[in-house]
Amino acid sequence: IQVTLATGIPPEVCKRINLGYRDPKTINPESYANREAEGVLLVRKAGEMLYQLNNPPAWAKRS
Numbered sequence: 001i002q003v004t005l006a007t008g009i010p011p012e013v014c015k016r017i018n019l020g021y022r023d024p025k026t027i028n029p030e031s032y033a034n035r036e037a038e039g040v041l042l043v044r045k046a047g048e049m050l051y052q053l054n055n056p057p058a059w060a061k062r063s
Contacts (some may be wrong), residue, residue, distance in 0.1 A: 005046075017059060 004020030006027055014021035032042040 013059065017057075 004022050005014055006024035006029075007014070007024045008024070009021070011021040028033055029044070031041060033039055035042070
């Protein structure tokens with residue numbers, strides 16, 4: 001499984017935690033909608049879910 005984030009998280013952080021990175025300005029999210037049968041999952045507002053983790057990993061904690 002390859003997980004790619006279209007995010008403001010820096011690409012080097014994504015790579016360090018084994019996630020793909022894509023600049024969100026370069027995609028149209030609607031082109032990924034309703035493609036589950038192809039193995040493509042669009043998670044709307046996923047960044048909000050990541051941000052709201054109760055127990056964030058060490059790399060996500062602000063100092």
